[in-house]
């Protein structure tokens with residue numbers, strides 16, 4: 001388990017105990033954040049698991065695959081350097097202390 005801080009669309013922040021080996025999306029959903037729809041279930045085809053990674057963490061995240069990048073760049077809420085699809089981020093010990101904010105849905 002690692003600590004991840006999640007801010008929802010209303011601006012409320014809650015720390016969750018995130019399970020390693022699961023995606024960040026699954027961890028956020030498992031902790032009852034209804035703002036993260038994740039409609040495709042993690043298939044990298046919907047962009048409804050979009051989060052903004054805190055600026056201090058952006059450079060520490062795993063590289064993006066092309067399909068993640070294309071989906072994000074199509075979003076009107078895309079922010080260069082901080083947008084990620086949370087279903088494409090598998091939580092490991094290096095995520096301890098991560099801060100993310102759920103992005104508005106497109």
Ligand code: FES
Pocket residue numbers: 025038039040041042043044045046047048049085086087088
């Ligand atoms: S859940 Fe659909 S792209 Fe992540």
